[in-house]
Amino acid sequence: MMELSSRNRFKGTVKNVNLGAVNAEITIEIAPGVEVVSVITKSSAERLQLAEGKEAYALIKSTDVAIAVE
Template identity: 65%
Template structure:
């Protein structure tokens, strides 16, 4: 796989929550470190996502914000 996005995080699907239109996918990228994405239900179906499947979280953004309390 080749992709132009610079931020790709390999991980394992931890949870898939299917909604009527969208699906929330939680990916564990390191022990105790998770990334959650909301994708269309159709995309989740096409990718055949399930718990335990190895995937990549591809992050394409022009801005990263940092905040403190």
């Protein structure tokens, strides 16, 4: 795998690809019942040939993660 600056890498399986006019919402299951959802450009989803069942990685850059509690 290519070296990346993102340290948080989660390997999983694409569970859902929802293509819009410009963006795509991608759901990756990284463990049973644990999902990560990302919005990327439609062209990126097509270029990566993302489809249900395909293996993929969710890369999370720590500067872009927000935490909330009630």
